[in-house]
Amino acid sequence: MSEYFRNIKTGASTIATGMGITLQHFFNAVKRKGDAGVGDSNYFGQVDGLVTLQYPREAIPTPANGRYRxxxxxxxxxxxxxxxxxxxxxxxxxxxxxxxxxxxxxxxxxxxxxxxxxxxxxxxxxxxxxxxxxxxxxxxxxxxxxxxxxxxxxxxxxxxxxxxxxxxxxxxxEAKKRKLQEQQAQAAKDKAAAPAKPVLSGKSVAEKTASSETEDSGKARGENTGEQ
Missing domain, CATH: 3.30.70.3270 (Alpha-Beta Plaits)
Structure with a gap:
């Protein structure tokens, strides 16, 4: 029997405590919290009051170092x-x-x-x-x-x-792509139409090199003879 009344007392006490917290928030709602930003050290130490924001007209400010969109x-x-x-x-x-x-x-x-x-x-x-x-x-x-x-x-x-x-x-x-393709095609045509530079064959290069070396040797011998 004593346990029965003890449970009733616990239930009443619990209800009273919950209602007390609810009434406290209800009466505090006539006040508004300050507008300190989330980075403010005093943000959670502000006066108790209404914390619901009128979203989207109001929003909690974001930290300066936050990464968002x-x-x-x-x-x-x-x-x-x-x-x-x-x-x-x-x-x-x-x-x-x-x-x-x-x-x-x-x-x-x-x-x-x-x-x-x-x-x-x-x-x-x-x-x-x-x-x-x-x-x-x-x-x-x-x-x-x-x-x-x-x-x-x-x-x-x-x-x-x-x-x-x-x-x-x-x-x-699409217009920019066509323009670029036309210019690239024209540049390729101009390059193909340009006269090709003459290319010396391997034999011609060897002969020219040998001739140059012979001339240089002759000049050197002449200089040595003149000195003697």
């Missing part, structure tokens, strides 16, 4: 493809078209003054695969690849997680 500044990309080779899971896809001599000015330079020599019709980053290791950003010579502070980029369709950074449309890329 990978992005590319295509204006500074030179198409070296080092990031594509360095990526351990192949989430970066690049296609390049060599810039013709008359298009170098149009293609432009990077912010660091380096001339760009490739068009980039395709520069895709599959963020669904990206594991934010940062290897691609380390090898990038122009530092155009960065991990942005955007940490929430959920999508209903997985294809929307593939980000496109190319600087040419499909029609523009």
């Amino acid at each position: 990978l992005e590319n500044n295509i204006d500074d990309c030179i198409g070296c493809a080092q990031c594509e080779r360095a990526c351990p899971i192949g989430c970066i896809t690049i296609e390049t078209i060599k810039v013709t001599a008359d298009d170098l000015g149009v293609c432009g330079k990077t912010s660091g003054g380096q001339q760009k020599k490739f068009w980039l019709p395709v520069f895709d980053i599959d963020t669904a695969k990206c594991m934010t290791c940062g290897l691609c950003t380390v090898v990038c010579p122009t530092e155009c690849l960065i991990h942005s502070p955007v940490s929430d980029f959920s999508e209903f369709d997985r294809q929307n997680l593939v980000y496109h950074f190319g600087n040419l449309t499909r029609l523009e890329a």
Whole structure:
């Protein structure tokens, strides 16, 4: 019998404790926590209060050293493809078209003054695969690849997680390819039409060498005779 009443007492005590915690949070909800960032040492020591954020209008700030969504500044990309080779899971896809001599000015330079020599019709980053290791950003010579502070980029369709950074449309890329092929074909024709340089046969070269050595020997004998 005593155990029966002891269990009732324990249940009532447990309910009272839980309700006390609930009421404490309920009354504290009239206050708001401060807006210290997650990197602030006082973040978890702030006054008790409402902690629910009005997402997406409000969001917890991300740490300055955090690695989140990978992005590319295509204006500074030179198409070296080092990031594509360095990526351990192949989430970066690049296609390049060599810039013709008359298009170098149009293609432009990077912010660091380096001339760009490739068009980039395709520069895709599959963020669904990206594991934010940062290897691609380390090898990038122009530092155009960065991990942005955007940490929430959920999508209903997985294809929307593939980000496109190319600087040419499909029609523009086809036009640039045709132009490059035409110039390469013309250069090959010009090279084929150019007059071939005469090539001395092995015998002619030997005869010319022997003749030169004979002349040099004769000059040397004449000089020695003159000295005597």
